[in-house]
Amino acid sequence: DVKVTQSSRYLVKRTGEKVFLECVQDMDHENMFWYRQDPGLGLRLIYFSYDVKMKEKGDIPEGYSVSREKKERFSLILESASTNQTSMYLCASSLTTPVGAFFGQGTRLTVV
Amino acid sequence: TQLLEQSPQFLSIQEGENLTVYCNSSSVFSSLQWYRQEPGEGPVLLVTVVTGGEVKKLKRLTFQFGDARKDSSLHITAAQPGDTGLYLCAGARGSNYKLTFGKGTLLTVNP
Numbered sequence: 001d002v003k004v005t006q007s008s009r010y011l012v013k014r015t016g017e018k019v020f021l022e023c024v025q026d027m028d029h030e031n032m033f034w035y036r037q038d039p040g041l042g043l044r045l046i047y048f049s050y051d052v053k054m055k056e057k058g059d060i061p062e063g064y065s066v067s068r069e070k071k072e073r074f075s076l077i078l079e080s081a082s083t084n085q086t087s088m089y090l091c092a093s094s095l096t097t098p099v100g101a102f103f104g105q106g107t108r109l110t111v112v
Numbered sequence: 113t114q115l116l117e118q119s120p121q122f123l124s125i126q127e128g129e130n131l132t133v134y135c136n137s138s139s140v141f142s143s144l145q146w147y148r149q150e151p152g153e154g155p156v157l158l159v160t161v162v163t164g165g166e167v168k169k170l171k172r173l174t175f176q177f178g179d180a181r182k183d184s185s186l187h188i189t190a191a192q193p194g195d196t197g198l199y200l201c202a203g204a205r206g207s208n209y210k211l212t213f214g215k216g217t218l219l220t221v222n223p
Contacts, residue, residue, distance in 0.1 A: 004154075033211060042215035043155075043200065056210070090154050094211070098143030098162055098204045101211055103154030 003027070006091050006104035013111050019078040021107055023091030030096040032074035034058075034066065036087040037106075043090065049074055050096065081111045115139055116203055116214035124220040128190055133217040135201035136183045142204045144177055144184045149198040149216070191221045 007022035025032065031050050035043040035058075045058030047066040055066050063085060067075045074093075078085055088108050094101040117136045125131055135144065143162045147155035159168050161177035161184060168175045172195075174187040188195055200216045 031209065035213070040215070043202075043213040045210070045212065048210050058210075059212075092154075092211070094209065096209060098145075098160060098209050100145045100157040100160045101202070102157065103147075106152070106154050108152075 004091060004093055004102050004104040006089075006107050008107050009105060011107055011109045013078075013081050013109065015082060015111055017078075017081045017111075019081050019109070019111075021076040021078075021089055021091075021109070023074045023076070023093075023104055024072055025074075025093040025102070026072065027093065027102070028071065029093035029102075030071075031094045031101075032068065033092040033094075033101065034064075034074065034076045035090045035092065036060070036085075037090055038087050046076065083111050085109065086111045115212050116201055118199075118201060118214035118217050120217060121215065122218050122220075124222065125191055127192060127221055127223050129221075130187070130189050131191060131219070132185055132187045133199055133219070134183070134185050135214055137203060138182065139203070139205070140181050142181075142206075142209060144181070145202045145204070145211075146175055146184070146186055147200040147202065149200060155198075155200055188219075191219075193221045193223050195219060196221050 034046045049068045065077045091104040092101040146158045149155040164179045164181045166177045172189045198216045202213045
């Protein structure tokens with residue numbers, strides 16, 4: 001079975017802090033994604049990576065950056081956390097074929 | 113702009129009833145996927161449809177991809193309380209299959 005693991009289930013950070021969310025997948029997938037999920041807004045794509053060191057902005061990249069130094073690891077960085085970044089963050093991976101994505105368990109981030 | 117529109121947004125039914133939820137777009141997708149998400153967890157892939165007009169069955173769930181590859185439906189027969197959850201559709205576009213999600217249909221099946 002594909003496993004996508006996010007480093008934390010719950011995280012509380014202060015406004016202005018730099019926050020790192022880590023995601024690791026064990027199935028050699030080319031694609032990795034970061035989404036945030038908010039009530040009434042659904043899953044919104046933050047960033048997408050289709051290869052090591054390659055990234056593409058999603059629909060809401062402002063305030064975020066990403067890093068993909070190794071194929072199995074995709075990190076989301078909040079440069080200076082703000083309260084409007086309080087959300088559920090979901091990482092996913094997929095092959096570069098239309099067979100579907102596999103999600104991690106999510107990180108619920110609260111910025112106070 | 114929401115590329116994928118799901119309807120209804122909420123659905124509450126009794127055990128044993130049938131239901132259909134819809135996923136519509138004005139865009140053409142390479143593939144369309146359906147996921148189910150439980151509270152506090154990540155979405156879990158149910159099915160991927162690739163060919164226009166394709167129908168796939170997964171026990172009591174029937175998935176259909178529109179002929180023009182712009183829309184899809186999910187039909188559940190004889191719903192059970194265990195079917196309760198958020199049903200999400202997602203479309204893949206471009207050569208790298210970037211995924212875009214609809215907002216979901218929150219289904220509650222009452223015993």
